[in-house]
Amino acid sequence: MSEETGPLADYMKRLGENARAAARAMGAAAPADKKAALRAAAKEIAAHKDDILTANAGDLAAAAREARPPAFIDRMALDDARIDGICAALDDIAALDDPVGGIVKAWTRPNGLKIERVRTPIGVVAVIYESRPNVTVDAAAIAVMAGNAVILRGGSECLATSKALFDGFARGMRACGLPPHAAQFVETPDRAAVGAILAGLDGNVDLVIPRGGKSLVARVQAEARAPVLSHLDGICHVYLDAQADTDKATAVAVNAKMRRPGVCGAAETLLIDRAALAALWPPVARALRAAGCELRGDAAVRALDPDVAPATEEDFHTEYLAPILSVAAVDGVDGAIAHIARYSSGHTESIVTENREAAARFIAGVDSAIVMHNASTQFADGGEFGLGAEIGIATGRLHARGPVGVEELTTYKNVVRGDGQIRP
């Protein structure tokens, strides 16, 4: 950024400086003030529903003129109920424990030094998202509750809606005396703003969180100068062990794929222990077909069930986000672990078995952000984890893995208390 000039560069530079200053003040904000601000924001948004819906109508009309696909328009659309949902989420986040100041760990050294690792905010969090306007408020609330300053950059197609929601959020913050720049919204649709954020705003961005499609996430992962918490793919697996309970196997397989095939925690591949394939396949396949799932299998599955289409190597690398499931037979737990190591995106995998030893081996051997036993992969969600809310799911290896909520947006500092100790 330091080499860029012009009005946008100046605007973004100021945004970064404002965020850094606000972050310092936010670190000392009292829990009650943060909670009050989020509740006030909910009231402000509810009180300005009409303005928000008017802004949204404008964005929707423009999207219709540009012939955006229906799914895209649905993601953008707000109505009374959706705005109520946004306000309820704010109240939920306000009800969470404030993690800041919590003691992660404490110990005393033989020389009498007392060491504590104390939770602190991360600092400045930048959230880059696409067309879902609720992300404006959810992301801001989670970041602020953890004591961070947040910079929000929403998709240009939904700019007016997001801005109207943001204005309500900001009024709530101001009403409760939080620093005015604790949450900032990038008001320009200029795409260079994203580049500026990814370049780090002169070191004033500590963390970048992308929310949206694969191309956005890939760009952020490739270009961001600050650490990124994100997931690119959710190629999740369900493994049915030879000692799976057939009813649980059927229910988990169907739910993991079909409850909502388009979420990142949806299963894309079903692995079945070769030793139990003949017994498990008929009931599982019947239920999947009854739910409307297209099946693509390897040679072993097709030998048993010729109605299954052939799965290619590419299928096992594919996140369908659709009612399609690739199926492969594997040689027991070790075969499942090997398949997952090769094809998984490190998001979520689940074993169905009544054999505790097999479950333990799967859990130890699968190195994904979330590993489950006898549960649907669709539980891979911050709300379902009890985090209260999530700003995303992380499949990287450092800092936080899996759902990222308020606590995951904190870090720690080391506090050392002595009585005049000097080092010999």
Next chain:
Amino acid sequence: MSEETGPLADYMKRLGENARAAARAMGAAAPADKKAALRAAAKEIAAHKDDILTANAGDLAAAAREARPPAFIDRMALDDARIDGICAALDDIAALDDPVGGIVKAWTRPNGLKIERVRTPIGVVAVIYESRPNVTVDAAAIAVMAGNAVILRGGSECLATSKALFDGFARGMRACGLPPHAAQFVETPDRAAVGAILAGLDGNVDLVIPRGGKSLVARVQAEARAPVLSHLDGICHVYLDAQADTDKATAVAVNAKMRRPGVCGAAETLLIDRAALAALWPPVARALRAAGCELRGDAAVRALDPDVAPATEEDFHTEYLAPILSVAAVDGVDGAIAHIARYSSGHTESIVTENREAAARFIAGVDSAIVMHNASTQFADGGEFGLGAEIGIATGRLHARGPVGVEELTTYKNVVRGDGQIRP
């Protein structure tokens, strides 16, 4: 790397693939096997002292021919006692608790799902270092104890010495049945190997740790595609509050600067509460001068003590790593916090005061990796923290702040145990 070709590219690519495969196996290594391997490595290194000293003599002769500075040659030089120290460090690391498998946190959801965050290794750690050959063994041992695979790239000036030490380490690993590629040493002095590691070896590097001078760390921070744990500067501050005990203030100031002026935790700036400057300065200055410290002060300090040289703006941004101390008067705790926010590198700061409220305000308001009360900044060290050993100090904000030891080289996965739960 995928676009690079040629023997080096092939060699580095294979190194990455080998490391990834070894990391998978290391994740399941038993604590006893890892401990036995480190102890066996210590025995192997001790048994091959002569080979190591011969290799070191060759490296030292080459360094002398190239007229390297004495401090550089001293960092390279091994003798009997230094090799004994390397072996003792291995035994110390082997005596640490194995963090892998530890439960970070556990809770149960209303639907009966039991969620645990379980410590796991990070995966593949690359350590890029300069001329200290002991880093070869220390870094390998810490990384391996945490269940990681490690790729070691040492400075070319000390390649033969590091290789001789590495060979001993590797024999110990093999003797105890750990995967042969759990620790790999880059055997070529070709500088392009560093570029290949920073490019990420096709996604086979999960973390990069640089150990060495500022130019190395800056390059790694700028170029690494994987997360980095590091610190660029250690511009550490000691703040003497108006209510400091004079003896403690004197002892901490002298120790923080002069015990070893060249370490990253050495104080570079002394801040003194303006309200107590006249009382505190004479005894503190006397002790610092008696210890051989050069003093550079701001106008307030020089008004009191004209023998103090003037400190420029640049001084307060400088990590001297030498017996030089910049001194400034500040307006109480808030003045100290503001000065530190402006000039600190986020490493370590300490307040000396008998006023608990002032200490609490300083600890809350200073956002550095380590914040101390009545203790010397020279305690900023993994050994002094009781971590057993450290692979470095991190001043970034994510994952780990301050000393990075075995536990900080782990991450977690989310383990979810159910009884067939599906998501409504």
